[in-house]
Each structure stands twice: as C-alpha cells, then as structure tokens.
Amino acid sequence: MQTLNVDLGDRSYPIFIGADLFRSANLAPYIRGNQVLIVSNETVAPLYLDQLKAVLPPVQIDDVILPDGEQFKTLEQLNAVFDRLLECRHNRTTTLIALGGGVIGDMTGFAAACYQRGVNFIQIPTTLLSQVDSSVGGKTGVNHPLGKNMIGAFHQPQVVLASVDVLRTLPDRELSAGLAEVIKYGLVYDARFLDWLEKNMSGLVGRDTSLLSYAIYRSCELKAEVVAQDEKESGVRALLNLGHTFGHAIESCQGYGNWLHGEAVAAGTVMAADLSQRLGWISSDDYQRVVRIMKMANLPVEAPQGMTSEDFMTLMAVDKKVIDGQLRLILLKALGRAVVTDQFDPASLQHTLTRFAS
Amino acid sequence: MQTLNVDLGDRSYPIFIGADLFRSANLAPYIRGNQVLIVSNETVAPLYLDQLKAVLPPVQIDDVILPDGEQFKTLEQLNAVFDRLLECRHNRTTTLIALGGGVIGDMTGFAAACYQRGVNFIQIPTTLLSQVDSSVGGKTGVNHPLGKNMIGAFHQPQVVLASVDVLRTLPDRELSAGLAEVIKYGLVYDARFLDWLEKNMSGLVGRDTSLLSYAIYRSCELKAEVVAQDEKESGVRALLNLGHTFGHAIESCQGYGNWLHGEAVAAGTVMAADLSQRLGWISSDDYQRVVRIMKMANLPVEAPQGMTSEDFMTLMAVDKKVIDGQLRLILLKALGRAVVTDQFDPASLQHTLTRFAS
Numbered sequence: 001m002q003t004l005n006v007d008l009g010d011r012s013y014p015i016f017i018g019a020d021l022f023r024s025a026n027l028a029p030y031i032r033g034n035q036v037l038i039v040s041n042e043t044v045a046p047l048y049l050d051q052l053k054a055v056l057p058p059v060q061i062d063d064v065i066l067p068d069g070e071q072f073k074t075l076e077q078l079n080a081v082f083d084r085l086l087e088c089r090h091n092r093t094t095t096l097i098a099l100g101g102g103v104i105g106d107m108t109g110f111a112a113a114c115y116q117r118g119v120n121f122i123q124i125p126t127t128l129l130s131q132v133d134s135s136v137g138g139k140t141g142v143n144h145p146l147g148k149n150m151i152g153a154f155h156q157p158q159v160v161l162a163s164v165d166v167l168r169t170l171p172d173r174e175l176s177a178g179l180a181e182v183i184k185y186g187l188v189y190d191a192r193f194l195d196w197l198e199k200n201m202s203g204l205v206g207r208d209t210s211l212l213s214y215a216i217y218r219s220c221e222l223k224a225e226v227v228a229q230d231e232k233e234s235g236v237r238a239l240l241n242l243g244h245t246f247g248h249a250i251e252s253c254q255g256y257g258n259w260l261h262g263e264a265v266a267a268g269t270v271m272a273a274d275l276s277q278r279l280g281w282i283s284s285d286d287y288q289r290v291v292r293i294m295k296m297a298n299l300p301v302e303a304p305q306g307m308t309s310e311d312f313m314t315l316m317a318v319d320k321k322v323i324d325g326q327l328r329l330i331l332l333k334a335l336g337r338a339v340v341t342d343q344f345d346p347a348s349l350q351h352t353l354t355r356f357a358s
Numbered sequence: 359m360q361t362l363n364v365d366l367g368d369r370s371y372p373i374f375i376g377a378d379l380f381r382s383a384n385l386a387p388y389i390r391g392n393q394v395l396i397v398s399n400e401t402v403a404p405l406y407l408d409q410l411k412a413v414l415p416p417v418q419i420d421d422v423i424l425p426d427g428e429q430f431k432t433l434e435q436l437n438a439v440f441d442r443l444l445e446c447r448h449n450r451t452t453t454l455i456a457l458g459g460g461v462i463g464d465m466t467g468f469a470a471a472c473y474q475r476g477v478n479f480i481q482i483p484t485t486l487l488s489q490v491d492s493s494v495g496g497k498t499g500v501n502h503p504l505g506k507n508m509i510g511a512f513h514q515p516q517v518v519l520a521s522v523d524v525l526r527t528l529p530d531r532e533l534s535a536g537l538a539e540v541i542k543y544g545l546v547y548d549a550r551f552l553d554w555l556e557k558n559m560s561g562l563v564g565r566d567t568s569l570l571s572y573a574i575y576r577s578c579e580l581k582a583e584v585v586a587q588d589e590k591e592s593g594v595r596a597l598l599n600l601g602h603t604f605g606h607a608i609e610s611c612q613g614y615g616n617w618l619h620g621e622a623v624a625a626g627t628v629m630a631a632d633l634s635q636r637l638g639w640i641s642s643d644d645y646q647r648v649v650r651i652m653k654m655a656n657l658p659v660e661a662p663q664g665m666t667s668e669d670f671m672t673l674m675a676v677d678k679k680v681i682d683g684q685l686r687l688i689l690l691k692a693l694g695r696a697v698v699t700d701q702f703d704p705a706s707l708q709h710t711l712t713r714f715a716s
Contacts, residue, residue: 075437
C-alpha cells in the first residue's frame with residue numbers, strides 16, 4: 001500500500017493506493033462520531049457494501065443506495081441522501097462514506113458539505129476515473145439540466161481509499177473512460193508520463209495490476225500537487241479541465257448518461273488538440289499522437305453523430321470558465337504542457353467545431 | 359449611516375445601518391463582475407425592487423421572485439434560483455443580491471455558496487429579524503421536511519445593507535418577531551441592553567426610528583463580536599440559539615409558516631427560562647421579567663395549542679446541537695448570561711415540557 005498526502009493545511013488528507021485495501025486499511029481514525037452513512041449505487045452495492053460494512057468500527061451504520069448513472073447526479077437524488085440522514089437521525093459528527101464512482105463521490109461529498117452546514121466524509125472510489133480524478137481535490141456537486149456540475153462546493157474528504165482490486169469488476173467502457181483522464185495528466189503536465197502511457201497502454205487496457213497501480217499513483221500525485229497549489233481553481237488547477245469544455249457540451253447535448261464522462265473528455269481532448277494544431281502550437285504529428293493514444297485506449301476521437309457546431313457554441317457558453325462573456329479554453333502549447341487561454345481566433349475555433357460537428 | 363465591520367480575516371465585510379440606505383449607500387465596490395441577480399419575494403419585490411435596480415451600477419441585472427414564507431425555504435425553490443442563473447447565463451463573477459427577510463437571505467446566500475461552487479452575494483434585509491440576525495454571520499440554508507435549516511453552508515456576504523426605513527412597511531407581527539431576537543441578545547450577552555430594551559419597548563413597538571436604529575446597531579454589534587470569535591459555531595456562537603431548540607420544534611410541529619420564526623423563538627425562550635428557573639439558575643422574578651418583556655413586544659409566551667411533550671421530544675432529537683445522542687440546550691445562568699449545556703436532569707426538562715405542552 002502506498003500513501004500520498006494532499007497538502008491543504010488543516011484540510012490535508014491521505015490517499016491510500018494499493019490492492020485489497022478494504023481489508024488492509026484502517027478507517028477507524030477517520031470516523032469522528034458514532035454514526036456512518038454509506039452512500040452507494042445499485043451496481044456497486046451488491047459487490048462491495050457488505051465487504052465495507054464488515055471492516056468498519058462498531059458504530060451506527062446506515063446506507064442509502066441510489067440509481068446508477070450520471071443522469072441521476074441531481075438535486076433530487078441528493079435529497080434522498082438528506083432524507084436518509086434525517087430519518088436515521090444523523091448528527092453533526094456523522095461521517096458519510098462514498099462507495100462508488102465519480103457520481104457517487106461528487107454527490108456524497110456535496111451532501112457532506114451541506115448537511116447541517118458541513119460534516120465529514122470518506123471517499124472509496126470504485127472506478128478508475130474516480131480513483132485518478134474526482135476523488136482528489138474536493139470538488140463536489142450535482143448537475144443541472146442546463147449545465148454539468150453547476151451546483152456544488154469545495155469540500156475535502158478525511159481520507160481516500162483507492163483499492164486497485166475493485167477494478168476487476170469494472171466494465172471495459174468504464175476502464176477506458178478512466179484511462180482518458182490518466183492520458184490527460186500526461187498531456188497537461190508530464191511528457192515522460194505520456195511516453196510511459198503510450199508504451200504500456202495495451203497492458204493497462206489488459207488490466208495489469210502493477211501497471212494500473214502506477215498509473216493511479218502518478219495521476220493522483222500530479223493532481224495532488226496541483227490541488228495543493230490551487231485548491232479553489234483560480235489558476236493552475238484549471239488546466240486539469242483539458243478537453244472538458246468540449247466534453248461537457250457533448251455530455252449536455254447527448255443527455256447525461258449516454259456518453260461516459262471520460263469518453264466525452266477523450267473526444268473533447270482531441271478537439272482541443274485539433275484547435276491547438278490550427279493555432280500552430282503543436283505539430284500534426286503531435287495531434288496524431290493524441291488521436292492514436294485515445295484509440296489505443298478504445299476511446300472515441302470524434303464528436304457524437306448529429307451534434308452541430310451551434311450545439312457546441314450554445315452549450316459551451318455556460319461553461320464555468322466563461323468570464324464576463326469571454327470563452328476560455330484549455331489548449332496545448334506542447335504535449336505535456338497546457339495553458340488556459342482566451343487568445344484564440346474565433347475562426348479557428350469555428351473550423352475545429354465544423355470539422356468535428358455533423 | 360453607521361458602519362460595523364464583521365472581522366473574519368479575508369472574509370470580513372461591512373454592515374451599513376441607517377435610514378434611506380438604498381439612496382445613500384454605494385454598492386458598486388461590492389459587485390465584482392458585470393452580472394447581478396436580485397432574489398426577492400412576492401411581498402417585497404413590488405415595494406423595493408425598482409428602487410434597488412435604480413441605484414445599481416450599469417451591469418446585467420436579472421431577478422427572480424419567489425413566493426413569500428418559511429414554507430418556501432426549500433430545495434425546490436432554491437432550484438428556481440439556479441434555473442434563473444443558468445437561463446440568464448450568469449458566470450462565476452456574478453453577484454447575487456438578497457432583497458427580503460431571513461428566508462430570502464438564507465436561500466440567496468446558500469444559492470451563492472453552491473452556484474458554480476461559490477459566487478459573491480450581498481444582503482439587503484427588509485425585516486427587523488433578518489437585519490439583526492440572519493444577515494450577520496454567514497449561516498445560509500434551506501429547510502427539510504424533517505428539520506429546519508438542515509441543509510446549508512457557511513458563506514459570508516460582501517456587504518449588508520440594513521436600512522431602517524424599510525421597516526415602515528413591515529407588518530406588526532413581523533416587527534414583534536424581530537424584537538424576539540433583539541431581546542435574545544440582551545438575555546444571552548448583555549444585561550444592560552436588556553434593561554434598555556425593557557425601558558424602551560413601547561417606543562420600539564411604536565417604530566421610533568432612532569430607537570430601532572440603536573436596537574439594530576447594538577444587536578448586530580453583539581452578533582458580529584460573537585461571529586468574529588466563532589465563525590463555524592463550535593463554541594460561543596451556539597449561545598445565540600437561546601430558545602431555538604424549543605422554537606424549532608414548535609415551527610416543525612406547526613408546519614413552517616404558521617408561526618413566525620421569532621414567535622417560536624419567543625415561546626422557546628420562555629421555555630428555556632422556565633427550565634433555567636427549575637434548575638435554580640435564575641429566580642422566579644427573573645423568569646417573570648422574561649415573560650413580561652416578551653408580552654410587551656406582543657410575542658407569544660406559551661407553546662401552540664395541541665402540541666404534546668412527546669412532540670417536543672421527537673422534534674428536539676434532530677436538533678443540530680444533539681451530539682452522539684445527547685441533547686444540549688442553551689439555558690440562562692442569569693439574565694444577560696447564557697450557557698450551552700447538557701447538565702440538566704431529564705425530569706426538570708420533562709416538567710418544563712409538561713407545563714407548556716397541551
């Protein structure tokens with residue numbers, strides 16, 4: 001088991017990464033009071049809920065099982081968590097435990113941020129994507145019909161448990177979606193990690209445990225460094241959103257739940273690379289490397305059928321990175337170096353949208 | 359115009375108190391971006407919305423008008439604010455302005471805390487209660503059918519405008535409800551202020567402008583001192599909840615909106631005084647002074663008809679001050695000195711409940 005520390009002053013917390021952590025990691029020091037609510041979903045609960053309950057200390061343990069999918073990341077489902085907390089009379093010292101992927105993690109974290117104006121929570125991410133991304137950094141929230149993650153809070157967990165063995169039960173599509181975010185870390189921050197990923201992609205897709213462990217560790221390490229520098233995303237943290245502005249538009253247009261988040265990010269990253277190439281910042285070879293690694297990870301490299309460039313423009317206008325009407329994008333100055341910028345000519349953006357739109 | 363500063367480090371903010379502040383106070387320095395959403399209700403908007411819009415700087419100004427009343431302090435109405443923000447494409451630099459009483463202030467503050475994980479807001483409280491209480495200290499939130507203020511956040515405003523002249527349009531019952539919280543400050547922290555209130559209560563009920571200004575200033579000053587010491591209510595701030603545990607039970611039992619919050623707090627404060635007397639902490643004369651000043655302010659000193667002691671016990675068990683199953687109450691050691699305590703015998707509590715319950 002390896003431990004990474006996310007350094008955020010009095011909100012610092014450890015991430016445990018390794019195999020079989022349900023048995024080997026001790027959660028008791030991270031549970032303050034004598035109540036726990038486990039939040040999980042209909043897919044994950046049958047696989048891991050009993051296993052988790054068996055290793056918790058002897059406190060009042062309740063659970064709430066939500067439907068599975070991004071389309072259920074809503075205020076309404078959040079309220080089901082509050083209903084359960086109040087029915088079971090959980091007080092301010094309660095601890096929420098998120099057992100599931102990014103949707104469960106984001107909703108549980110937001111419920112913890114808001115319940116009685118803030119209680120503790122623990123993240124146990126069960127997808128590759130949530131292990132490398134949404135469980136690190138304290139971003140929590142729910143979607144709104146008019147925009148993804150528009151309602152939320154920054155709220156840090158007490159501890160994160162990233163157990164590699166739970167990935168054995170992860171569907172292939174979900175594994176690929178997680179790899180999209182892993183690739184993103186290489187593209188944004190670390191050209192050497194990108195090289196490593198290119199070399200080992202077939203092993204990662206084949207679920208080699210030690211390769212996956214290293215990919216998770218390095219991704220979390222990169223994200224933890226960034227979050228420590230910029231907890232509230234006023235600067236360098238924004239770079240982690242490479243591909244996300246295009247990607248969120250894809251998700252919104254398709255209706256949440258049809259494309260996986262990582263799939264939308266993969267196509268969005270290819271679009272960001274395309275625009276970066278049009279601006280003369282990366283070469284055609286660089287662009288082809290981005291397309292190739294996404295394909296190796298079995299990820300989409302085109303926008304969905306039927307989505308127009310007008311769809312993109314409308315949906316991108318509500319992105320959180322829009323400031324005073326000016327769209328800002330994360331683009332690539334090189335492979336391994338991203339920037340957040342509003343310095344791109346609208347014609348180039350239009351060309352990228354036309355190239356990818358139907 | 360007088361200015362009080364609430365000292366919270368980089369979250370510090372001023373409270374302006376005085377007459378005709380809509381005209382004399384300049385809000386421009388507190389609006390960061392070029393978008394404003396005014397949140398108000400059906401009662402207040404016809405009286406003051408145009409007046410407010412007329413003095414705002416030339417930015418994009420949108421509004422959302424909610425139904426009036428504590429029964430609308432819900433996640434559903436909160437979502438109406440999010441709908442409007444997204445329909446009008448408000449971004450991270452937007453400023454929300456709460457124009458209304460405590461319900462509007464709490465909901466607007468919570469919407470600001472959650473929208474895009476946190477935007478700025480300004481409080482313009484239009485009731486005495488919200489001027490002296492809910493606009494100071496950053497507590498925001500909504501109710502849940504199983505408990506009041508159970509879902510929320512700590513989020514500080516940029517500035518608070520407490521304009522005394524808006525109280526001219528306040529119904530008598532609402533004025534009295536505000537006086538309940540003013541009296542509370544005297545009972546909890548300041549025996550001299552309590553004396554002043556006893557002497558001037560008929561003038562306050564008669565809406566004497568200078569008396570009201572002083573009562574608001576001193577109440578805000580006391581609350582600002584407490585909040586500066588204890589922003590997240592881990593200690594001394596809890597004392598401000600004198601009468602609130604009993605009061606919240608009354609509100610829950612009656613259905614939100616039938617009793618005003620201040621009315622429930624008044625009856626709850628009398629109950630807390632009764633229990634304090636039973637414990638031998640205050641005298642019978644002290645208790646009678648509490649009853650008398652509430653009556654002078656035209657406030658209820660009895661629990662509502664039909665509410666049983668079992669109702670109280672059930673509803674008090676979900677109070678946020680319950681820790682690990684142990685009920686804690688704010689009680690009086692003297693007039694002007696309150697304590698938070700679990701050191702009361704259950705029989706005395708039962709006697710108080712029996713005395714006040716039906």
